[in-house]
Amino acid sequence: MTAHPLVERLMTLLGPDHVLTDPGVMQGYTLDWTRRWSGVALAVVRPADTAQVAAVVLACSASGVPIVAQGGNTGLVGGSVPAVVPGAGGPPVILSTRRLTRLDPVDDVSGQVTVGAGVTLGDLHRYVAHQGWEYGVDLAARDSATIGGTVATNAGGIRVIAHGMTRSQVTGIEAVLPDGSVVEHLAGLAKDNTGYDLAGLLTGSEGTLGVITAVRLRLHRPHAPSSVALIGVDTWDDALHLLHAAVRHGVPLLAAEVTDETGMELAMRCASLPWPLETRHPLVLLLEIADGGEGGGFVPQVLDGRDVVVGLDAGERARLWAYRELQSEAFSSYATEVAGGAAHKLDVSVPLPKLAEAATVIRERMAGYPGVKAFGVFGHLGDGNIHVEIVGPAPDDEEVDRRVLEAVGAFGGSVSAEHGIGRAKVGALHLSRSLAEMSAMRAIKQALDPRGIMNPGVLLADRVAP
Ligand SMILES: Cc1cc2nc3c(=O)[nH]c(=O)nc-3n(C[C@H](O)[C@H](O)[C@H](O)COP(=O)(O)OP(=O)(O)OC[C@H]3O[C@@H](n4cnc5c(N)ncnc54)[C@H](O)[C@@H]3O)c2cc1C
Structure with missing residues (x-):
């Protein structure tokens, strides 16, 4: 069979070993980490340096074929795999950056x-x-x-x-x-x-x-050795109160994370871990502080009278962090197990004073939503950034996402705190950005990418096919 003329050109530019066209081999690049998003690619290319990237971009541009840049494919909003966008020039070329592994010497003077x-x-x-x-x-x-x-x-x-x-x-x-x-x-x-x-x-x-x-x-420069505490708390307000107490007393915070009881249970199930505290709590707060690794930086106002466990050495710190770090994976594996599908993962932020109320409203909106088998919230408490995980609804159920994102918009929050808009939230951008802002963004896109070949369907697309 004759190869697509662009594929032949790319093989000439990069060598056949770095242009993948076998659908089986390409699957690791066309299906995203969440397994909620996938797409069809013309080829996956693996350039070795900047000159090769430029050559690939020129070749694709000349053929009007879109390009999806991809790194580790761990993005959680569908932006790293091709979207189907009518009129966008056919299946894109995925440009994998994984061979761009230049590591220059560290400049010790400028850091x-x-x-x-x-x-x-x-x-x-x-x-x-x-x-x-x-x-x-x-x-x-x-x-x-x-x-x-x-x-x-x-x-x-x-x-x-x-x-x-x-x-x-x-x-x-x-x-x-x-x-x-x-x-x-x-x-x-x-x-x-x-x-x-x-x-x-x-x-x-x-x-x-x-x-x-x-x-x-x-x-x-590296921070001082750290101590990690897991603290059982009963309400979002109580978690925020503890965080404020730590800040007020000058505790040198490196991290302030929160996981709810559902997430704790799924992490325990996923990695056969025990419940880490004396008793059960609706929320578990993780604080990491740079105090020399002796736990002495936790002032009594933060820990006294609390159900708490503190880790001082590297092994203990990792053990306590595991519950939080396993969250995304734990919800995904539960979704595969009970729903045969993918978890809905929504990353949002709200102003800290409204976080407790927003968490309650989101929970209420999920209660009784058809097909929800598990619902949990975890995230970066110090940044007002929560990750909402919903297991049960079909991957293409956009209504369940909309219910969460509209609540966030009503609280003056961001529909994407840190994961980006990707394909997943194209239709929700207006909840966090004004028409004037979106039109300025479109003007920038139009100026730099007039033919729309860079990751069509992502961020600013007016219409994206599922
Ligand atoms: C278990 C887990 C935990 C995570 N925790 C966090 C977290 O705490 N905070 C957070 O912010 N994210 C988190 N993420 C999301 C993800 O890891 C980040 O979004 C990460 O930045 C994606 O990097 P990547 O190399 O995998 O990019 P990819 O997934 O490959 O791509 C992501 C987006 O960036 C674009 N892109 C990639 N490389 C380039 C490039 N060289 N040039 C131009 N565009 C490019 C892609 O087109 C796509 O739109 C988590 C993901 C997982 C799976």
Whole structure:
């Protein structure tokens, strides 16, 4: 059978080993982590460097074939796999960045490093740790999620309370734009007011404006050894009260996470873990503090009279973190087990003073929704960011998502705190962004990608087929 002319061209550019067309082999790239989103690709290409990425983009652009940039494929909103968009130029080429693994020497004076988009978060952590540095973004998918993917989604994670989101770490970027041009601004200057901030624009752009090939990142000196406490709490207000007490008393917080009882039970079931506290509680708060690892940083106002367990060494800390880190996986495996499908995963944020009320309203909206077999909430309490997991409704049931997202919009929250809009929330963007903002975003997209070849159906699409 004759190959598609673009596929032949891509094979010439990259060599046949790095252009995949076998549907079985491509499945790991066309089905997303949640198993809720999938798509059809013309081919998967694996360029080795920026020049090859530019060549692929030019070839696709010349053929009018769309491109989906993909890193670790751990995104949770369907943005990393092809969407079906009528009139968008046929099945896209998936451009895997996993071979872009450049790791430059750490600049000890500025505390920065330049890395390829395909380096995983875990590999970056290990690389800089050997040289006495730490990278400020961390999340449970660290061993698969790539730097390019975390920048493209402006990932949050478990250290936002200490270091901010990914955008705060990015000091420079290299990317291939839809016309094949390479923008490279990697000096990482502390002061640089020379016009539009392309690094800031591409951060959080979800593959819709170009392919990020390398990033310059800010590093931190490692924090003091830490202590972790799991604390049983009965209400969201009580959890927030404890968090405020910790902040008020100057506790050096590294993380403040919360998991509800359903999530705790599913994590226990998923990894055969025991309940970690004396008694059951509706919520379990995890606080990690940089106190030298002696637990002495937990002031009495936070722990006294509480059902609590504290971990001081690396093994204990990991044991206590496991309940929280297993959440997404635990809901997904329960969904496969009882519903034969995928869990609905909604990542939202609301202003902290409204968090307790919002959590109650969302729970009420889910109560009695047809087919819900499990419902749970966990997340980054310190950031007002909760992840809502719903097991039971069919993967294409958008009404259940809408009920949650509309409640969030009514509380002045964000329909996407850290995972992005992807395909999953295209129809909900207006709940968090004004018409004027959306029209400014469309103008940027139109200017950089007039033919709409970069990740069609994601973020700004007017219409996406399921
Ligand atoms: C268990 C688990 C826990 C998670 N925890 C968190 C969390 O705490 N916080 C959080 O924010 N996220 C979390 N995530 C979501 C996910 O890990 C992040 O969104 C991550 O940033 C995605 O990285 P990736 O390399 O897998 O990107 P992919 O999934 O491959 O892609 C994600 C998006 O980025 C685009 N993209 C990828 N690479 C590039 C590139 N080089 N150039 C341009 N666009 C690109 C894709 O087109 C897509 O739109 C979690 C996921 C899992 C599975």
